Amino acid sequence: MHLTAHSFVRDFCRDNFPTALRRVVLGFFLFLPILLWQPASDAQTPVANQAGTIQQPLTLQGHYSSVTMGALSPKGDQAITTSTDQTARLWDLATGRQLRQYDGHTGPIFCLALSKNGRLLATGAQDNTIRLWDVPQSSPIIKIPAHTSAALALSISSDNRNLISADADGNVRLIEISQIASADPATLATLKNPTEPTTRRGHAGSVTHTAWRNDGVLFATADSTGQIMLWSPFLTSRQGSLGQHVGGVTGISFSPNNQQLISTGKDGSIRTWQLPVTETQNLPSTKSPIAQICVPVNQNIGLVASADGWLRQFDLVSGTVTKEFPKLPAGITAAALQPSRGMFAVGNHSGTVDLIDFGDGKKIASFSIGKGPVVDLVFHPDNQRIACVGSDATVTQWLLSSIVSPNENATPEPEQTWPQAGSKAVTLCYSNDGSQLFAGTSDGNILQWKTSDRSLVNTFKGHSDAVAELAVTANNQLLASVGADGVLNLWQIADGHRLHSIEHPGAINSVSIRSDGQRAATASSDGVVRVWELATGALLQTFGTADTAAVQTRWLSDGKRLITGTNDGRLSIDKAAIIRSIQVSDTAIDGMTTLNSGAQVATFGSDRGVTITDINTGKAIRQLDPLPAQTTGIAARHDNQRLAIGTVNGSVAIYNPGSGQLMQTIPGVPDSQSPITCLAYSPDHKLLAVVDQQHRLRFYGPAAPGQSVEPGQELFLHQQTQSSAPITSLKFTADSRGVWAAQADGQLALWAYASPIQLRQLNHSGSVYSLAFTQDGNTLVSSSADQSIRIWDPQTGQQRFQLRGHTGGVLALALSPDDSLLVSSGEDKTLRLWDVTGGRQLKQLASLNEAMYSVAVHPNGQSLAAAGADRAIHRYDLLTGSPAEKLTGHSDYIHSLTFDATGNRLLSYGYAGQLKLWKTSDGSLILEQQVGKIGNDAKFSQDGSAVLLSNGDATARWFKLPEQAK
Structure with missing residues (x-):
């Protein structure tokens, strides 16, 4: 990192000047860029020379005072600049549009550093502070082509290790993302998953919802046919299935204790399922139609009679034949x-x-x-x-x-x-x-x-055709009858009153009532066994397929399992995992979210607002009315203190679910009534991500420092970006710093989130002049007018070392390529070498006649370059400090030095706006160019084909170098 244009002020206003005079001169200098300002077309006109002409640069205008430093994102598509206007700004280099502004410093910003992965920004200023920020991405930092059809749902395991996504063709993909989550965005495009994604198949319809159990060892998927399936991330075979919501499942969620699964459906019901759920247990086939199944009370055995005369006794735990009677x-x-x-x-x-x-x-x-x-x-x-x-x-x-x-x-x-x-x-x-x-x-x-x-x-x-079977409840109060007409009738025995009459898709062959009299099971000619709630007549669960008729079904003594026989001699045992079913509405539930550790469920449908229902009592606790418009999406904050409700007109209503109070209404995008399609809260409770029908992804969060806040206003727009395809589902990463999006084009996109609010503040006792990140982003080095170098842990804010040795302010820093060594330049006109890991000075490399405002270490780690007030570039051996060569030609102070990635070229930029490009092998001049006024900082693009310049005329410039200079 390099010293900014304020090097001139600091050098000019030495301690022998009276304090008041120094302030006058400094104030004049800060406003000098405004006095010198010219229209961009004039200010950026390049001067041709023998090496060729630089293309017309892209001007980044927005700062209102000197631009002191710039940095490029890892992909080179964005730039960050700092200024004496006390702000840092993020720019899109394709359009020149400002994407974000970082406010918080109370003095001119002299320096910045960007972590190699582009996610963490550090800025240092005259207010003696270092501030850390998140940096946003205007496009996904990675896309994974996960499906060939629309990706409809996704979920991330709690350990951030696995991601599941589902598509319209009924496929579910399991993707190991732990390496992706921690990877450098610069290398994400070429990163291969440590394991190939695996596919889970079995759904008969579009998979619309997914959910992970909290321990990460089980996940659930649900489809448009109403079926719910359970899977292990370690096994490819299905671990259980549940069903069936008539019309499709609209939401699933595991309880915090991992013991239950909650689901909602188009049938207007909320259902609670007991875990674990076992897959269908198939018994040895009798190979002829089942005539009768007899199940003794309180024994795990069953007697099965086949039409061909065989009688067999089965162990209903192991599924084996324990006795075979004479035919x-x-x-x-x-x-x-x-x-x-x-x-x-x-x-x-x-x-x-x-x-x-x-x-x-x-x-x-x-x-x-x-x-x-x-x-x-x-x-x-x-x-x-x-x-x-x-x-x-x-x-x-x-x-x-x-x-x-x-x-x-x-x-x-x-x-x-x-x-x-x-x-x-x-x-x-x-x-x-x-x-x-x-x-x-x-x-x-x-x-x-x-x-x-x-x-x-x-x-x-009540039946229009033959009665097939009868069953009486244990208390002799109710009679269930089924018949060839496909109807299940439930009667009051005392007076013959019919309580329910429920139609099936086909003829019903059998009915069995559970010992507690609360549920009945029916076996039908369509091959499906259905479990019914006798009190309400509600369908609770289904088993089987439509490939052969189910002849008879019987409850086992545990009241949880059913044994079923078919007309082709097959026998199976299924577990009825349903705990309860709550009929919330006669119309479809379109979406849901759980609250208060799964004790409550918030649901919405097309004909009403949002209803909060108590799972244990089955009663509606509260109705959130009136809503600003029809509900289209819902999300609960992880601490259960807020409920975000998206609407058809693009607005978002924020409620307190406990009191039902409307806390805030976030209006939609101006001049747009695009409906909200999905919402998600971050795990840290601070952020809300919202997507609308026009593919806009917006992030909301707390107010930035100094931002005006109206009463009741909690969330403010932090970031807005555009997706190339409709987003159907959102999930934050565990660290709340990224969002996975399922897209209608079959891709999974990882978007980075950035907050305009600083993450952390680190303090010096003087102005901060220079910053540098190690490549892994785990160490931040800073220098200051307080004559110290400090080494920080940016994640915790802890200071690891304070390095002293300079007898004046430390103006510039540069790390060696392996991050083990640090070179510093001070107002005491010395260059010093430091051990970063050990936190100690190794040696004084050089003593010069003037202060060096910038230092740069060659990519080979063997030499360094320094430049400053003497208008020359000095080359030294990094370890010995032996001088190598001296390059001259600048007419004014040199504020910036940087090598390209290959080390073959050295870029220098000075106060007079002179930009020079040197060949490092022999020191020859490749390019000389006058660009802008008051040159403060220069950076190569990653491929070395372009340069980002920061200038004192309140602009930054981005342009490509001519072919002769590449």
Whole structure:
């Protein structure tokens, strides 16, 4: 880094001048650029010489006083300049447009340093302070072509290690980003991921939402069909699936304790799911249609009867066959398990019922109910009776003792027979106390009989086709019926009132009620098992696919799992992970965010404002009305103290979700009514990122120092930039300094955020003259009029070393290429060499007749150049201090020296506006040019083809060198 134009003032106003006179002269000099100012076309006219003519430079105008120093971004597309007007400014070198202004210093800024990755800016000024700033990017610092179709959703793991993105084709990509997050932006374009992105497939529709669990070992994805899937970043196979929100999922979020997942959908509901969720467990196939599944209470076993006569017992934990009973040659049409589990009954095509010992599988007894197949049979709850119905539709009840131990030479007879009353019974069900028998008929009716006297109590009419199966709740209050008409009906047994009538896509073959009476499961011909909430009739969850019909489903004793059989003999066990479902609205929920550790959910839809719902009680806590316009997006601050709501007219409303108070309304872009499409808060609670339909990305944050603040105003526009494609989702990085954006062109873009508010302040006891960053950005070196050099940790603000040795102000600094050595120049007219790591002076390199205002170390680390008040350039050996050569030709003080990246050229720039380019091998002059007035600082572009100049006429200039000078 180099000394600015104020070197002249400091040299001119020596201590032998009276203080008052020094102030007068200094004040005159600060305003001199304004007095000398000319129109840009005149001020920047280059003077041709034998080496060629410099192209017309781009003028960066905006400072109102001398531009003291400049720096280029790593990509060379932006410049940062400092000025005696006490500001630093960021410029777009393609257009000359000012992108940002950094305010905070209370004195002229003499120096700046930019970290190699372009993210951290340090400025030093006459107010004795060093200030650190974020530097923005006007375009993404990296783009990853992640998808071939639109990228719709993304999420970042809490450790900032992995990113997941999803697209419109149903694909999910897992990308390892830890190296990207810490990489130098200058090398990001060529950086390869340490591992290739992996793809997760399985969704049948567009994947619209993604979320990471807080521990980073599980993530969830949700699609437009309503399906939610769970994945591990370490495994490619799916770890579980949930569904189904009818119409699609509109939001998912893990609870802070990692135990639940919350989802919202187009069906207007909020659902809470218990984790972990297991994938479907497939049991060995019976290879023939399932006739019946019997599940004993409080045992992890199941008895499965196949139509071809096989009977098998399964362990429902391991999924293995633990017992295989002798095959029944007549086939099986119906089966039932005695409540005491002493025996089970099997009906066949010939109308015979076999009673079989559950323990050893031996036949106990048989009896015939008539010609034709046994249609259905069921044991009485008292373990003493069994009811049967055959193809003739006659319902009979048999006393087991009369069958197992019949009188000698006597044929067993039914204990009771029920008349058909004009309809044929096809399915039977006892009440849990055995006092009533229900029979579903082929014409869609349900007959309710008393078992004591066979009297008909009621006829439930509601199905338009045959009733397939019946189930009664444990308290005997409700009856569920399903049928070929695809309808699930729920009845009050006491009066026959129908509470719910729910239609399915296809015929329903089976219904099972959980032991607590709160949920029912149905198996349908479309192959899907559905779980219903009996109190509301709401669909809670679905399992299975539509490739084969689900014949029967049964709840297991734990009340969490269901075993299902299909007509092609397949058996599966699924876990019903749903905890609760809250019906927020009869219309679609369009978006959601969680609050207060997942205890509350804020949702919005097209026909209303924002509703905050308590997950535990299911009650709406608060409605945020009236909103400035229809809600289009929502985001909660991580501390739950603010809720940002984007609207269709482009404005953003900021609420306190606890009180419902509107805190601030941020208007949309002037002359634009572009709807907000997505919003995101930063993890540190300070920033809000907003995207609108015109692809504008805006960052809002706290007020800058000195900025006027109106009452109630919390957020101010910090940065606005334009995306080349629509942005569909935003996620801040863990350090709040970057934002990943999913784009409609299939790319993932990482945008840098910068704040106009300083990050940190470091203090000297005198004006700060020079700054330098080490290449890794972890060390900042400064020099000052207080005669010291200080070495800082820019992340913490801690001073590591204070180096003393100069007997006057330290004017300029330069680091060696490996950052191990430091060269300084002081008002005491000496050059000194320092050990950066050890924090000590190594030697005095040279003593000169005049002060050197700028020093530069050659890229080979073996030599240095210094220039200043004697109008000459001095070359020295870096380690020994031996003089090498002296270059002359400047007519005034030299304020800036810099080598190009190759070390083949040396650029010098002086107070008179003289720019000279030298060949370092022999000291010959390549280019001489008069550019601007009061030359303060010069910088090469990274490729050495252009130069950034800072001038005392309140401008900076950017232009390309002629071919002869490259």
